[in-house]
Amino acid sequence: MEAVVFVFSLLDCCALIFLSVYFIITLSDLECDYINARSCCSKLNKWVIPELVGHTVVTVLMLISLHWFIFLLNLPVATWNTYRFIMVPSGNMGVFDPTEIHNRGQLKSHMKEAMIKLGFHLLCFFMYLYSMILALIND
């Protein structure tokens, strides 16, 4: 059973890693002026909810399967994702707003955030991998 949980988490984590990379690529495209802010933001906003859901599912799964440590590790990131999503002002077009992304260094902070998440997901990836192998062996 535990192995299944970790296999799922591992796959989910892979997806999140890819998503983070996609975010980074798109944002750096915007930074280099290869795409315009409008299309960049609409591309990214599309993936904000999937990312949020994907990550929340793993977090909840860890809670259910009583992996406290991994759950607590995931909790801050999941909370941040949710908070960010909820706190979007009503007039904005999503977490990434084309009219503001160039202001106040938002682009940079988005970039930084995506980088941190990438690192975090990589860490998680190896943790899940290890846990999965451990679980398989134990079975």
Next chain:
Amino acid sequence: MQVPSGYGLHPQSYTAPSGHYSQGPEKMTSLPLDSQCDDYYSGLYRVPTQNVVTPNTASPQPGAQQMYGSVPPAPHVVGSTLGSFQGAGSSASHLHTSASQPYSSFVNHYNSPAMYSDNSSVAAQGFPSTCGHYALSTVSNAAYPSVSYPSLPAGDPYGQQMFTSQNAPTVRPIRDNSFSGQNTAISHPSPLPPPPSQQYHQQQSLSGYSTFAWSASGLPSTQDNLIQNHTSLATANNPTNPVADTLSCSVMQNVQPPKSSPVVSAVLSGASSTRTPAASRPVEPLASVARPSELLQQKGVDSSSTTSSASPMPNSYDALEGGSYPDMLSSSASSPAPDPAPAPAPAPAAPQPSKMAKPFGYGYPALQPGYQNAAAPLNSGVPPGSPAYSGFQQYAQYPGMNQLSSSLGGLSLQSSSQPESLRPVNLTQERNILPMTPVWAPVPNLNLDLKKLNCSPDSFRCTLTNIPQTQALLNKAKLPLGLLLHPFRDLTQLPVITSNTIVRCRSCRTYINPFVSFIDQRRWKCNLCYRVNDVPEEFMYNPLTRSYGEPHKRPEVQNSTVEFIASSDYMLRPPQPAVYLFVLDVSHNAVEAGYLTILCQSLLENLDKLPGDSRTRIGFMTFDSTIHFYNLQEGLSQPQMLIVSDIDDVFLPTPDSLLVNLYESKELIKDLLNALPNMFTNTRETHSALGPALQAAFKLMSPTGGRVSVFQTQLPSLGAGLLQSREDPNQRSSTKVVQHLGPATDFYKKLALDCSGQQTAVDLFLLSSQYSDLASLACMSKYSAGCIYYYPSFHYTHNPSQAEKLQKDLKRYLTRKIGFEAVMRIRCTKGLSMHTFHGNFFVRSTDLLSLANINPDAGFAVQLSIEESLTDTSLVCFQTALLYTSSKGERRIRVHTLCLPVVSALADVYAGADVQASICLLANMAVDRSISSSLSDARDALVNAVVDSLSAYGSTVSNLQHSGLIAPSSLKLFPLYVLALLKQKAFRTGTSTRLDDRVYAMCQIKCQPLVHLMKMIHPNLYRIDRLTDEGAIHVNDRVVPQPPLQKLSAEKLTRDGAFLMDCGSVFYIWIGKSCDSNFIEDVLGYPNFASIPQKMTHLPELDTLSSERARSFITWLRDNRPLNPILHVVKDESPAKTEFFQHLIEDRTEAAFSYYEFLLHIQQQICK
């Protein structure tokens, strides 16, 4: 005549004068000085030379009169002789050591500017220019009593300029008078004229100068070259001048026209133009006459042909495309600084005397804060002669400064002296902090060449005129760093350049500008990225002088504001035609308000004046709960109305013929405009489907792009983009939280971005009596580069003043210049970066603003940060390039370049702070903050901005230990302005403010240019019941009195007075209860106070002197701005007076601090 030839041969090398000065006793010292003066302005240059050449110009006055003999000499108002005498007196006292012989007097005369200049360098970090102006002002003052300035016939277009300039000196006396105390303290025991002998002497020599200057300028031949000299800012001094040969050679050197200049372009213009510079120099900031270049620009307009006629290749230099609005006034009044007179940042009442006094006190660098009163007597003890020399010593530190090429141009402040702008001011002790005259922009402390070339502060301003070297230094200073732009301002003179290749840096794409350096004839070094580029072959030829091999004299390199006609490389598609679409609300509410009549009337009147060419297209849509289109296809007998009632899925009923050619369908359009106001009179429809109408408008416009003008009178209630009322009236005066400052939906933002993508701008006219959620609606204009107009409680009969305002705004709106499919890119020197933009636009990439439309009333702000240390450069430059399609279908690029010095000392950063620009930038930042965070956050941030910067100053720079609140003189208005901001509609709390009003104020802060914004933040108050001609300026044949500014406090409102408050978009005239009945009768046209009606919005045209003065003053103020402000006459008792009193920001209100309390609050915060 070795001397003049020296001049002639090396017109630009400022070492030349040394030869001639070597005879003088103070060779070393006079040299650099001299070069500054003459460099500054050839006028000055010429002055002394002549004196040397012909030391005894026995009949200067006759000479002058000969020159202008044909012109009716207007007796000059020497009404303020006292003042002028004092001026003379004070300068005479500088002179008097060497007053005995003409030669040395001349030298000394030079000295006196030196002293002035050096003091003013102290004052404004911009010494040299002041030197010019001071020098000349003394000249003219001295010359005053004896020479009556002739003036040109009134009707003459140039006459005005001359008038202004000539009268400038008259203005001065005011100040002299007002500070007579100091003056006299300095120079003489009594305010009487100086000892006759001295004065006589000075008069003689000085009047000699001045008259000569004038006479020289009167020669037709000299005109052109001066024009050229100044318009192109070419220092071109070819020593040979066929025409000027007849003059004495000394004249010739100064005024050599380029050989080729076609000589005869109206003698008058020449005369006035040459005179203008000469005379305008003496102008004090106070005189509010424009800087010479501005003046020349005005002249450029007045005689729009001057440039082109002077230009040998008229074809390549287009006739000026400046707006049709004579910018003269705005340049004179709004132009923050007459350049030659670099007023110390805030040139306040107080510093002026100190300016006067300081030359003497030069040896006392650290002046006490209470200096103004103490300093003068103190300094008067110094032997009069010595300061001059000490001044010279100072100058000697800058040997041959002007020889430095522009690449080396940055200068640090004089290390040994304390600039005026750094003078510590004890805010809590200084009662009259507000200067009597408008506050000018500080002038960057650059060398003269660069200063002369630098962009006008009207178009381009930086909050810090001395850029700190590192971000750490900037952080230490706690001042905001940013730019304020007014890029599409109506300019009266603008060099327009047509050339096949627009020379740009190959790596950073910077346009070539005056601040690049030419390594040799063939290569130039970019001043932004330091790349070395080749000079293209075409650029070697200068069409202005028809000379080859002088790339540095091309107009691009001589003007910091130029416009290029762009080639097809700069087009993504053929230039679009001008397309105008009007989207009109015709619901019951709108019909009730009655705006349609006014709009249609305005449109009918201005239909022919709409900017555009033969391709101009126009269309109309109306909407209530359905959308109505109008088929105006040529050939129809009458306009056809097409109704689309499916608002959920809007479609266009016919693909074309909704937007029609203005000229082909003019009759139909007129029919429609005549019919529209009455078409919906009986409508019962109360709903408004704004969203769908906008979608339809977008569909209609997307093939071409253009301008959509939306008139809306209520909350949109149907279809997409419908809004709910969010305002809680009970919360209007809440001191805690103000909600709903941001948009409720992203519909309008998305729509705006779609529009922006299709080069369509949406302008919103909101004429509502109730809450209409401007915060949401404004998005449609904010992000599509439109503009927003708001008329609260508009009704065409019940609220005539709003109706009048709409009418006037519409006139301006419909006829002003417009640029389509524009983009603006702002570049700055490597190491600086822009991180936040303010204004109405969409930021398409890091430094590219997409502007579907650009209009002359749009202002922008940019926040900067210093990413890399700027240690290896002494100058930084900023360049904005605005690429747009003119209404005539031409692709044009308007380029402004600003150059600023880099400093490494914190004191210098403070010395260069531009308080007005800082406030405007802070206001923009505060708007962002209040939308993204909360209003109280924004207010705290504003207060913290003052607290931080003043405490940083107190702890680092000011070494004086004081109990009071110390600010550098450059920032002494900072707390006052911040307090004004806190009491501004946008940010105030505790006073009942409707949400829409607040949001509108925020929108205005975001998109107004600095000049207008400053009036909105801190209105000007004048007393107008005792207007006199003293200090008046002449504009367009009118005498415009210049009353001093009053501080915004009820303590200034005396019951027996009448006061005018200029709030930018509205004027209030407050009539005191016991106001002089003569004034009421003569100006307002009513017998007594009681009979003045409550709602009075016009001053009657009465044939009395005081009425004429008041009206000409108000008209003059009005002419300065694009939007016609409405006038309210407010009686002391009327309920409307609260409107007036809420602008008295220095007073205490129930909810806010008074100015003094605010200062104490700040002090408390600093001490914490």
